[in-house]
Amino acid sequence: MKQMRYFIVTGTSKGIGASLAKQLLDIENSHVICISRQHNQELIDTSENKSSRLSYYSFDLSRTNEMDQLFEQIFETIDSVPNIESISLINNAGVLNPIGPIEDNKTEDIINNVAINLLAPMVIVSNFIKYTNTYNIDKRVMNISSGSAKYLLPSQSCYSTSKAGLDSFSKSVSLEQLHKSYPVKVVSVYPGVIDTQMQSEIRSTRKEDFPYVDQFRQLAEQGKLQTAEYTAEKLIQLLCSEDFGRTTVVEDLFSIS
Numbered sequence: 001m002k003q004m005r006y007f008i009v010t011g012t013s014k015g016i017g018a019s020l021a022k023q024l025l026d027i028e029n030s031h032v033i034c035i036s037r038q039h040n041q042e043l044i045d046t047s048e049n050k051s052s053r054l055s056y057y058s059f060d061l062s063r064t065n066e067m068d069q070l071f072e073q074i075f076e077t078i079d080s081v082p083n084i085e086s087i088s089l090i091n092n093a094g095v096l097n098p099i100g101p102i103e104d105n106k107t108e109d110i111i112n113n114v115a116i117n118l119l120a121p122m123v124i125v126s127n128f129i130k131y132t133n134t135y136n137i138d139k140r141v142m143n144i145s146s147g148s149a150k151y152l153l154p155s156q157s158c159y160s161t162s163k164a165g166l167d168s169f170s171k172s173v174s175l176e177q178l179h180k181s182y183p184v185k186v187v188s189v190y191p192g193v194i195d196t197q198m199q200s201e202i203r204s205t206r207k208e209d210f211p212y213v214d215q216f217r218q219l220a221e222q223g224k225l226q227t228a229e230y231t232a233e234k235l236i237q238l239l240c241s242e243d244f245g246r247t248t249v250v251e252d253l254f255s256i257s
Contacts, residue, residue: 002029002083003029003083003084003085004029004030004031004081004083004084004085005027005029005030005031005085005086005087005088006030006031006033006078006084006086006087006088007021007024007027007030007031007032007033007087007088007089007090008033008035008074008087008088008089008090008128009021009024009032009033009034009035009089009090009092010035010036010061010090010091010092010093010120010124011035011036011061011092011093011094012034012035012036012040012043012056012092013036013037013038013039013040014040015228016092016144016191016228016231016232016235017034017036017090017092017093018040018042018043018228019228019229019231019232020090020092020232020235020236021034021040021043021054022043022046022232023229023232023233023236024052024236025043025046025047025050025052025054026050026052027052028051028052029051029052029085030052030053031052031053031054031055031081032047032052032053032054032055033054033055033056033057033074033077033078034054034055034056034057035057035059035061035070035093036058036059036093037058037059037060037061038058039056039058040056043056044056055074055077057070057073057074061093061115061116061120062112062115062116062120064115064119064120064123067120067123067124067127068123068127071124071127071128071131075131078131084135084137085137085138086137086138086139086140087132087135087137087138087139087140088139088140088141088142088239089124089125089128089140089141089142090142090144090235090239091120091121091124091125091141091142091143091144091166092144093116093120094116094117094144094146094163095112095113095116095117095159096113096156096159097109097112097113098110098113098158099155099156099159100155101154101155102157102158105157105158109158110158113158113159113162114158114161114162114165117159117162117163117165117166118162118163118165118166118169121143121166121169122169125141125143125169125173125186128141128184129173129177129184132182132184133180133182134182135182136181136182137182139182139183139184139185140184140185140186140187140239140244140245141170141173141184141185141186141187142187142188142189142235142238142239143166143169143170143186143187143188143189144189144191144235145163145166145167145170145188145189145190145249146159146160146163146190146191147190147192147251148160148163149163149164149166149167149190150164150167150190150251166188167188167249169188170186170187170188170248170249171188171248171249173186174186174187174245174248185244185245186245186248187238187244187245187247187248187249187250188248188249188250189235189238189249189250189253190249190250190251190252190253191226191231191234191235191253192226192231192253192254193226231253234253234254235253238250238253
């Protein structure tokens with residue numbers, strides 16, 4: 001029986017997440033498990049023409065108190081296969097809003113930002129490690145962070161704070177795993193400036209809400225945004241590399257050869 005390589009990816013309805021899932025389906029003997037609020041029918045259709053498998057879970061990641069049940073279902077599927085070579089998790093889902101001075105941010109938007117960008121990955125990683133603790137296989141977690149965690153700008157306090165928290169969480173869990181019998185490698189990575197809906201949101205922001213909006217508009221006008229497809233390619237290259245986990249926070253994804 002062929003050994004399966006499992007990949008769990010959040011935020012696969014569009015952008016980097018959709019590109020990640022699509023390219024992971026090209027890996028031989030892969031089983032890609034997608035989690036997003038809305039199904040990506042294109043991905044589902046693509047998987048039908050591949051030898052790899054795809055499972056799709058429609059789930060709102062802000063419902064963190066229901067995530068335990070979700071991962072119970074996911075690992076019932078994984079545990080039903082006796083021959084597993086590796087299992088990887090990519091926490092990709094994220095939201096930018098609210099943009100603007102903190103006093104202008106709505107309470108529900110602040111809560112939603114931290115829930116999706118930080119709390120959801122924390123609970124997901126907790127479940128991932130709990131269910132794979134006894135798996136003597138290659139286990140990896142990639143948390144998609146942002147340069148905004150380190151290079152701060154006004155009017156992005158919620159996004160920057162949640163991503164900085166994700167970096168700290170990745171470092172802490174990586175330390176916890178050092179002396180485990182079957183450790184999980186954990187990495188937080190800055191994917192760069194990408195042509196996604198998040199960038200469109202930034203460019204549509206009023207200058208009085210985000211003083212640096214013109215610089216972001218210029219990046220798009222000058223064609224300096226990376227494509228989601230190329231970014232996904234580099235992320236998968238990092239995920240599958242022998243050096244994965246050697247550096248916990250990868251700030252320059254595109255320096256990896």
